[in-house]
Amino acid sequence: MAPLPSSARALSEQLALRAYALCRTYLSRGCRSGRYWTVGDVQNNPGRSLFVRLIGPVSGPRAAGRWCDAATGESGDLLDLLRAVRGEARLADAMAEARRFLILPPPEPPRSAAPSGDTIAAARRLFAAGRPVPGTRGERYLHARGLVLPLDDAALRYHPRVFCRELGPGRTLPALLAAVTDDSGRVTAVQRTWLDPTAATKAALRTPRRTMGRQIGHGVRFGAPVGIVLAGEGVETVLSLRRAFSALPMIAALSAAHLGALDLPPGTRRLLIARDGDPAGRRAAARLRARAEALGIRVIDLVPVGNDFNADLDRFGVEGLRRRVLRQTLGAGPG
Structure with missing residues (x-):
């Protein structure tokens, strides 16, 4: 087997530190037995054929996360286990799933990639330009869903003309704006829900909702x-x-x-x-x-x-x- 890329090795070692949580999430029909998690197979069937080591160093043959299925002879680390559990053919797909499980951001783009600009500042400017929702098409959209704004609402605003890339250069639609904030209340992103300009529904777009700014961890x-x-x-x-x-x-x-x-x-x-x-x-x-x-x-x-x-x-x-x-x-x- 070819050696893993360094990024994959690092992910594997981080997964090993959370072997128990990973087993509970992806092999939930198994159970802990001493130093191991036991389950029937990678399809999460009940049984005791597949063993996952829960305790040990982060690397080496006796590392936490090393596993073996006695019935099939399959074995490997927790990245291999994710590939088997989810049927992922590519290592890159298993690595993406590992990052989601570990709550890690996506890998940094290549340094040659063009900078994206200050999207957090842009999100704050857009939300600040919005108006209160009552009396707008945004309120009509919410009412059509059986929803009313809470009395303490400060998270939603409405803007009648928000740029919509899907429609082409310079094209806008009305939008409901939702402020994504951190624990201190600072806006880090804004979700735009584009609305139909003639009906109380979302706009008929392939992607009627998009978020700009920094969203991970916030809400x-x-x-x-x-x-x-x-x-x-x-x-x-x-x-x-x-x-x-x-x-x-x-x-x-x-x-x-x-x-x-x-x-x-x-x-x-x-x-x-x-x-x-x-x-x-x-x-x-x-x-x-x-x-x-x-x-x-x-x-x-x-x-x-x-x-x-x-x-x-x-x-x-x-x-x-x-x-x-x-x-x-x-x-x-x-x-």
Whole structure:
């Protein structure tokens, strides 16, 4: 076997430091047995054929993360395991998945790449140029989704003419703006949701939402955290739950990948994870849960009946949504 590139070796060693969390995430139907995690196979079937070493140095034949399937003879490090578990043919794909699991930023572009400019400053200028949402097409869009702005809202604004690259040079559309902030409240990015200029819907674009600025670890915040916080994927998911629990502080991470990478506010003791009802949502919630529990934070997963909690709000209404969420927080399941 050819030696791994240095970047892959470094990732493998970082994965070895989190071997237990990785096994819980990707081989969840197995269990710990002393120094090893045992499971049936790389397809996560129950059994005891595949062994993953959990304790050991970060490199060498007895390193943490070394694994072997006694039934097939397959073996390797945790990068190899990710390739097998996810069916990734290319090392680069497994490395990308490893970075997502480790909550690492993408690799730096080549030095010859053109600089992108100060996108954080541009995001702040755009959000500052927005106007309050009430009385605008942005409010009509939210109302069409069954959503109302919280009284303490400072995270959303509206702009009638936001440049849309997909339409071509100089073309604009109205847009709902969501401020992505860090723990101190500083804007680090802004999400633009382009709206149809004649109807209360998103614009008919291939990608009607885009974020510019620095997003990783940060989110769109509603309410000040007081030891308990709810984290969800999209703004619509969080605003749906705010209708049922208006006093609960919430953060919208804006995507499944960023939900898994979300930095939790200092002093968080209890975390509610409102994931979407798809495989990406399940994986993101598992990653965030593992990181939170490692900090001693109590975690409760909230699972929608439909694709997301905005769909549940539309189907069950505010009181129906509140009852279903309360049943989950009390341990009665999705209901």
